[in-house]
Amino acid sequence: MESRDPILRLCGRAGLRIGIMGGAFDPIHVAHLVTAEEALRQFSLDEVVFMPTGRSPHKAGHLTHKEFRYLLVAAATAGHPQFSVSRYELDQDEICYTVDTLERLAIALGPGTELFFVTGADAVLEILSWKRPGRVLDLCTLIAATRPGHDLARLAGVMERLQTETSPTGTGRRIEVMEIPALSISSSMIRERLVSGQTVRYLVPEIVAQLIDKSCYYRPVTS
Numbered sequence: 001m002e003s004r005d006p007i008l009r010l011c012g013r014a015g016l017r018i019g020i021m022g023g024a025f026d027p028i029h030v031a032h033l034v035t036a037e038e039a040l041r042q043f044s045l046d047e048v049v050f051m052p053t054g055r056s057p058h059k060a061g062h063l064t065h066k067e068f069r070y071l072l073v074a075a076a077t078a079g080h081p082q083f084s085v086s087r088y089e090l091d092q093d094e095i096c097y098t099v100d101t102l103e104r105l106a107i108a109l110g111p112g113t114e115l116f117f118v119t120g121a122d123a124v125l126e127i128l129s130w131k132r133p134g135r136v137l138d139l140c141t142l143i144a145a146t147r148p149g150h151d152l153a154r155l156a157g158v159m160e161r162l163q164t165e166t167s168p169t170g171t172g173r174r175i176e177v178m179e180i181p182a183l184s185i186s187s188s189m190i191r192e193r194l195v196s197g198q199t200v201r202y203l204v205p206e207i208v209a210q211l212i213d214k215s216c217y218y219r220p221v222t223s
Contacts, residue, residue, distance in 0.1 A: 006049060006084035007108055014112030019048040020105065020140070021118040022089070022098065024056060026064050027212060028076045029190050029204045031182040035145045038180055039118045040082055043143065047082050048118070054090045057097060057131075064217050066090045075207045097131040102139040115139060120183070121146035124175065125158055133162060141174040147183045194218035 010016060019039050025032065028050075036048045050073050054066050063069070070090055077083035088104070089096040098117065105115060117136070121144040127133045136142065144155065159175055185203055193200050197220040200209060212218055
C-alpha cells in the first residue's frame with residue numbers, strides 16, 4: 001500500500017468492520033452511494049472504502065481513463081465522513097483479482113479487522129468463475145446488493161454449488177443479501193444516456209455531472 005492510501009489509516013485498529021466496494025465506477029452514480037450507505041448501516045460498518053478497478057478480469061470492453069474515474073469517485077464521496085477511496089487496484093499494472101486484493105488487505109489490516117466485500121447480486125451469480133472463490137469467502141463476508149423482488153433462486157443455487165465444490169464443510173462461507181431500491185440505475189445506463197445526449201440529472205451526484213460535462217468523456221455521438 002502506498003503511504004497516501006486510506007487503508008493505511010485503518011491499520012492497527014483492531015475490531016474494525018470495513019466494507020470494500022469494488023467496481024469500475026464508469027461512472028459512479030447514486031445507486032453506488034445508496035448501496036454503500038445501506039451496507040454501512042445494515043452491517044454496522046466503521047467505514048466503506050471504494051476501490052475503483054484499474055484492469056478488471058470481468059470487463060472486456062474499454063474503460064474510461066482510470067484517473068477520471070478516480071476523480072469522479074473521490075468527488076462523489078468527499079462529503080461523507082465514513083467513505084474513502086483507495087487507489088490500490090488503480091495503481092496495479094496487472095489485472096486485479098478480488099481474492100488477491102482481499103488477501104493483501106487482510107495482511108495490511110491485521111487479524112482483528114473484519115472485511116465485507118460489497119458488490120451486485122448479478123456479479124455474485126458469477127462467483128464460481130472468479131479466481132479461488134472459496135478463498136474469497138474465507139477472507140470476507142460478501143454483501144450481494146439486489147433490487148427488491150429480484151428472484152434469488154439462482155443465487156441460492158450458486159451458493160449450494162459453492163459449498164459443495166469448494167468447501168465440503170461449508171466453513172466460513174458467508175453471503176448476505178441486501179435489497180436496494182435504487183439498483184435499477186446502472187453505469188451502462190448512465191453512459192448510454194450521456195452518449196445519446198440525454199440528461200443524467202439526479203442519477204449521479206451533481207458534482208459528478210459537472211465534472212463529466214467539463215470533460216472529454218461520455219460525449220454524445222455526432223454524425
